[in-house]
Amino acid sequence: MTAELIDQNALARFWDAARAIVGEARVFNSEQDQLSYADQMAFDLKSHAPAGAVAAQNVDEVRNLLKAASATRVPLWPISRGKNLGYGGSAPVQAGAVILDLSRMNRILEINTALGYCVVEPGVSFFDLYDFLAEMGHPLWMSVPGNSWGSVAGNALERGVGPQPYGDHAAQICGIEAVLPDGSLVRTGAGAIADGKAFHVTHNSYGPGWDQLFCQSNFGVVTRLGLWLMPAPEATMTLELQLPEADDIAKGIALFQPLRQRGIIDHDAAWVSYVGIASYVGPRSMFWQGEGLLPEDAGREIRQKLGIGWWNAQVNLYGPEEVIAAKARIISAAAQAAGIAAPDWLTWRKGDDFGLSRAGIPSTRDMMMIDWYGGRGGHIGFSPIMPSDAKLAAEQFTRTRERYEEFGVDYYGAFGVGGRQTVAVNEILYDRDDSDQQRRVNALFEALIQDTHQAGFGEYRTHIDYMDPVADTFDFNGHALRRLNQTLKDALDPVGILAPGKQGIWPARFR
Numbered sequence: 001m002t003a004e005l006i007d008q009n010a011l012a013r014f015w016d017a018a019r020a021i022v023g024e025a026r027v028f029n030s031e032q033d034q035l036s037y038a039d040q041m042a043f044d045l046k047s048h049a050p051a052g053a054v055a056a057q058n059v060d061e062v063r064n065l066l067k068a069a070s071a072t073r074v075p076l077w078p079i080s081r082g083k084n085l086g087y088g089g090s091a092p093v094q095a096g097a098v099i100l101d102l103s104r105m106n107r108i109l110e111i112n113t114a115l116g117y118c119v120v121e122p123g124v125s126f127f128d129l130y131d132f133l134a135e136m137g138h139p140l141w142m143s144v145p146g147n148s149w150g151s152v153a154g155n156a157l158e159r160g161v162g163p164q165p166y167g168d169h170a171a172q173i174c175g176i177e178a179v180l181p182d183g184s185l186v187r188t189g190a191g192a193i194a195d196g197k198a199f200h201v202t203h204n205s206y207g208p209g210w211d212q213l214f215c216q217s218n219f220g221v222v223t224r225l226g227l228w229l230m231p232a233p234e235a236t237m238t239l240e241l242q243l244p245e246a247d248d249i250a251k252g253i254a255l256f257q258p259l260r261q262r263g264i265i266d267h268d269a270a271w272v273s274y275v276g277i278a279s280y281v282g283p284r285s286m287f288w289q290g291e292g293l294l295p296e297d298a299g300r301e302i303r304q305k306l307g308i309g310w311w312n313a314q315v316n317l318y319g320p321e322e323v324i325a326a327k328a329r330i331i332s333a334a335a336q337a338a339g340i341a342a343p344d345w346l347t348w349r350k351g352d353d354f355g356l357s358r359a360g361i362p363s364t365r366d367m368m369m370i371d372w373y374g375g376r377g378g379h380i381g382f383s384p385i386m387p388s389d390a391k392l393a394a395e396q397f398t399r400t401r402e403r404y405e406e407f408g409v410d411y412y413g414a415f416g417v418g419g420r421q422t423v424a425v426n427e428i429l430y431d432r433d434d435s436d437q438q439r440r441v442n443a444l445f446e447a448l449i450q451d452t453h454q455a456g457f458g459e460y461r462t463h464i465d466y467m468d469p470v471a472d473t474f475d476f477n478g479h480a481l482r483r484l485n486q487t488l489k490d491a492l493d494p495v496g497i498l499a500p501g502k503q504g505i506w507p508a509r510f511r
């Protein structure tokens, strides 16, 4: 999709309307602004370059901006903080769309310590919420994604995950306020009662549940979001596990799956390959200075130097000490029975250094991985969801690693093991200034989409470059799901102004 599809006269009228709604100071449409809202990890900043941005500060402004977009037919792309790195950052699918920047709507509206939830505006960052809860003495614990630069709401809406008991962030969403493309304001569930007291405590209100309607969709702009948080536990226990060989992954999945399903393990524990761990320590040149794929012996040296396995996992338990100590014994025994060395657990008790607590503490350390090859770095994630099945995971790993090697990219994968589903996160690291690598990374990504589709899985989330090809893989009954999405899109957004192309959902006029 090119920017030419956006009428430039209409765009000029939209900018006038936007200035009237939010004032000159919150309209950003210089060339520099266009670049600063582009995908900072893109090989080509122009491929999804927005026309600029407009920042809303309250719900009325959001409503009026959507009405102005409908009147001028200019598409808007909402972002909460725009740190969706590896998936497109703040950039739109459709080049020439205007970014609707919600980062200034950053009030924490409620922390309910008794019922265990928070209510946030979209611009509240993980760091904001963490600081707020820290001031209160950490009565509730958060789950944070590996790189926690972004917003609580944006990440949950995109179905981000964290290695915490409440780590399925979309599943914790309870009660949303959203502006529909025509500018009307709705509240979901029990929030639809004018002074609804149960807005953020139940998924099961009257009639259909619409919270998930706003996840990974382009059906509304979320202006307020309730999210369940974990009550602070009395203690935590931590176990570090390693698998020495690549082929051990089946063993690792088989260990975690039943323990997770039966509630012995409290969270989706991830097996992370050693390149991932090494990339958090330093660039590849710190370990090996050659060109091309990292050779086997250099890999072995890295593992020895860092004292890590081919696969590495951390299991954390949360709760009263007598409960988690009993769980720890069961897990250690299961690991030993599987031939996996289980060292001693570390225990944290309330009052100890909070930094060691295994609470979700926001950090940007994981972003270090983009320096792996040197140059201006970037990463893109390929993340299919599959059953938590040891054999299927082993096959997925072998197939994926062979593809990485075919295209000359160092394999970095992680398997986040749930009781039923496993998220296979494959990070593809690159140097943005290496055009040959760009070609290979693109070919690798396309091959992974096809291979994974053939295996019967699909990605749970994808980069803006691949939203259509990934949507193509959801092909039951001649893409019936796409038709359903389009029917909804046309009903809610007849002019086609909200995030066209997101998740492969295009409004009628762009199809």
Ligand code: ADP
Pocket: 078, 079, 080, 081, 082, 083, 084, 085, 089, 090, 102, 122, 149, 150, 151, 152, 153, 154, 155, 157, 158, 220, 221, 222, 223, 499, 502
């Ligand atoms: P983060 O704030 O975590 O960095 P982003 O703001 O980049 O996340 O959001 C990621 C994607 O989620 C956006 O590109 C957009 O498609 C969608 N999104 C984010 N916030 C909203 C919102 N408030 N309403 C609707 N969609 C949103």
